Amino acid sequence: MANNPYVNKVTANGVVIVDLTEDTVTPSTLMQGYTAHDKSGALINGTAVSATSAGVVTQDQDGYLVLDDDAPSGRGLVYESGTFTPTEDVTDYAIAFSGTHSTLPFFAIVMTAVDEYDATLNSAAVSWYTNWGTLFGSPFYTSTVSTAYGDSRYICRGSNATGTSSSGMSISYPDSSTQASGKSYPRYWVTETGMTARSGTSTTYFRSGTTYRWMAVWAPTS
């Protein structure tokens, strides 16, 4: 056995008792907080962080937002997504998150359920994403979430009924009377029909029979 200070194979009377030489475990594939022996027999400490059930969103080399259900949560923005189809026209709709989050999402998007990688939709989403990166440090900021969502006009307005947790949120667009002067508002609503005035006001609504896809994004967890 050449230059291996560890024991990775044990034989007795020609019979293999223990054989680690074909093991594939590595620090990056072993969960953080656990230990094991790799194929050399060396003791290793896991560094992997568990992925959330909803995955993370990152940008690919072309600048497109990519949803990755397999990436460790510490490597990107945690997201949840879903759809809703109202049976009647409504001015807002409350969505519920399936996971537990310590903050409100710092951005969210609602679109009609066309291909989410459609160039137009993705361009708007990337612009939005980039704005946040510019404001709070790109590509992923981790320390200013509370500041970010402290001004609810910057995210899809509303939250859950109490406004103090993030088990869900109500989605509606800030009309001109509630927008801060001089602020540029990312286009939260990216739909095929765009924002539609109702009864001569700036209130938007979701149309019955149209399926909307939503995605909410949180800072990385670690």
Next chain:
Amino acid sequence: MRYYKDIQNGFIVAIGTGGGGVEITESEYETILSTISNKPARTDTTDYHLREDLTWEEYERIEPPDESEPSAEEVVDILLGGSDD
């Protein structure tokens, strides 16, 4: 994938995927979606609620203006006994 229906006051107000609502099967989701896609056309004054049995209940959307309603001046005249002189 989790499917749900969102029920308020006995009516299905939405269906969706993700958290929330009452969980349903994919088959039920597709059935409701098909029902929604065949919703009767609304008018300026009426729309439809979707009952849980997947039938539509018509309701009045906007109070129609009452063209015969008297003006404020006419109401005063009526209260004062009229001024048809």
